[in-house]
Amino acid sequence: MKKRSASVDATTPQRPEDEYLGVGRSLAYGLQHVLTMYGGVIAVPLIIGTAAGLDATETGILVAAALFVGGLATILQSIGVPFLGAQLPLVQGVSFAGVATMLTILQGTPGKEGLRVIFGAVLVASALGFILAPFFAKVIRFFPPVVSGVVITTIGVTLMPVAAGWSMGAEGDPSHGSVANIGLAAFTLLVVLLLSKVGSAAISRLSILLAIVIGTVVAALLGRANFSGVGEGPVVGFPTPFEFGAPLFVASAILGMFIVIIVTMTETTADIVAVGEIAETGVDSKRIANGLRADMLSSTVAPLFNTFTQTAFAQNVGLVAITGIRSRFVVAGAGVIMVVLGLLPVLGRVVAAVPSPMLGGAGIVLFGTVAASGIRTLAGVDYRSGLNLVVVAVSMAMGLIPVVSPTFYEQFPSWIQVVLGSGISAAALTAVLLNILFNELSFGSRPGSSTFAAYPPRVFPKSMLRGLQEGDTLVNGRLIGADGQEIAVVDDHLVDEARRRVETGELTDTGQIHRVYKSDPQ
Structure with a gap:
């Protein structure tokens, strides 16, 4: 009897993220993750490729490279090796945080030469980030529920414009913002809700993927999905190292990109804490350090294969929350799919042909679920002194400023725009600093000192607890x-x-x- 018990203990996962669902289910759930973040991962290479004046074929190289490296980074982050990878269900992809800085570099050095300057800046700044990762990870002690709750909520709220943009359709398309596009998004949302209600757990957990597929079929029947471009271009292609030439190293570009790296490390830390909360698993400074090192190593290698800084995608945190699938092997499956898409551009074109309103309808559920998870965390915070209320109020406001007023920091120096222009990093930095001021530093404070204090603290006799x-x-x-x-x-x-x-x-x-x-x- 004891032997049987020992066997059960040995095979039972000690952490929820270690659950293995099998190859088939892992790839199916992984495909949901890829569809959720696909638009985001290809957006950056499309923006930079256009700004650099690349033709369609050359821009396609950037897109394939982003998928290929993002897939490898995702596998490293989720599976992990000693000192590398948080071993959490985190999908990696090209970071949006560096877009403004990279566009500034291209303005000063246009064309492919500017692209080489970007690659040189990413390489050096990411290598510095790799060295700093263990020290940066020490901030975990400054992420109590009042901070992590703000960060998780802000992640969900700041992603809502993304879902709205997807629902309206592609920018520049004549049908952008049409009732038909928004109607398709609403239909997809309705399908997600109905599938989530069915008794089958498998269907419920695949509700996002199934809703996108069903929505795409309906869009095709209505003539609002175009797959004509799937057959154009190469079927197979391997990223060629230094396709655009060797990296160029410019000090000002490296400095600007290093600021971006600090922001992406902040966002990745926030995502690791958030997915740890949602997956109900332990996250310590060691785990964050491993995650950041994987992030920075992937970013350092990225220029070799013609792509940019890598970071954890907040969109996919919502998918973990809504499906309840916490297995890191599912995300590793998503990484495998991304690598295949990077090596088989034809499959990437199939995924790219999915109308964006389908993603928008699903995104409303995904991102709303992230915000709700943050609110649930904040519900457990002690607000009696009023100080934590100030932390939440000001941090949430700072996180929402870039969302409601994207040009708010337009007249500020570029490094401030990079740091505070991201709602997630603005909220995280503000929450950490205010938590230190109000809850870590004792001088100048007394119980109930906040003007927001609702009532004085209570005292309870210990004998009554017996x-x-x-x-x-x-x-x-x-x-x-x-x-x-x-x-x-x-x-x-x-x-x-x-x-x-x-x-x-x-x-x-x-x-x-x-x-x-x-x-x-x-």
């Missing part, structure tokens, strides 16, 4: 036990007598005790 058990709660003035049954409350001097009468069977229910001792709290 009769309570884990899970007992007070509801509407009544004490409810962990088993859901009401616990009778009587005057102190009558407790022994009441217990004796219960033990002898004289009193058999809570109502009797209340009537005998007139102790009904209501």
Whole structure:
């Protein structure tokens, strides 16, 4: 009997993220992750390729490289090796944080030469980030629930414009923002909700993927999906190292990109903390350091294969929350799919042909779920002194400023635009600093010192805790036990007598005790 128990213990995952679902299910759930982040991962190479004046074929090289490296980075981050990888369900891809800096570099050095300057800046700045990763990871102690809750909520809220943009359709398309596009997004959202309601767990967990497929079929039948370009271009292609020439190293470009690296490290830290909360698994400084090192190593290697900085994608944190699939092997499956898409451009063109309104409808559920997870974390924060209320209020406001007013920091130096222009990094930095000010530093503070304080702190006698058990709660003035049954409350001097009468069977229910001792709290 003992041997059987030991065997069970040896095969049972100790962490929820270590659950293995098999190859087929891992790839199916992984495809959901790829569809969720595909638009984001190809957007950056499309933007930079256009700004650099590349033709369609050369821009396609950037797109394939982004998928290929992003897939490898995802596998490294989720599977992990010693000192590399957080071993969490985190999908990696090209970071949006560096777009503004890269466009600035291209303005000063246009064309392919500017692209080589970008690659040189990414390489050096990422190598520096790799060295700093263990020190940067120490910030985990500054991510209590009041901070992590703000970050998770902000991730969800700041991604809502992405879902809205997808729902409206492609920019520049005549149908952008049309009722038809938004209607398709609403239809996809409805399918997600209906599939989530069905009794089958497998269908419910695949609701995002199935809804996108069903929505795409409907769009095709209505003539609003175009797959004519799938057959154009090469079927197979391997990223050629230094396709555009060797990297060029310019000090100003490296400095600007290093600021971007600090921002991406902040965002990745926030994503690691967020997915740890959602997956209900432990995240410590060692795990964050491993995750950041994987991030930075991938970013350092990225220029070799003609792509840019890598970071964890916040979109996919929402997918973990909505599906409940916490397995890191599912995300590794997504990485395999991305690598294949990078090596088989024809498959990438099939995925790219999925109309964006389908992604928009699914994104509303995904990103809303992330925000709801953050709100759930914030619900457990102690607000009685009012100081934590200030932390949440100001941090959320700072995170929302770039969302509601994208040009707010337009007149500021570029490094400030990079740091505060991302709602996630702005909220994270603000929450960490305010938490240190109000909760870590003792000077200048006293209980109830905040103008937001609702009431003074309460003191509870230790002796009164002796009769309570884990899970007992007070509801509407009544004490409810962990088993859901009401616990009778009587005057102190009558407790022994009441217990004796219960033990002898004289009193058999809570109502009797209340009537005998007139102790009904209501």
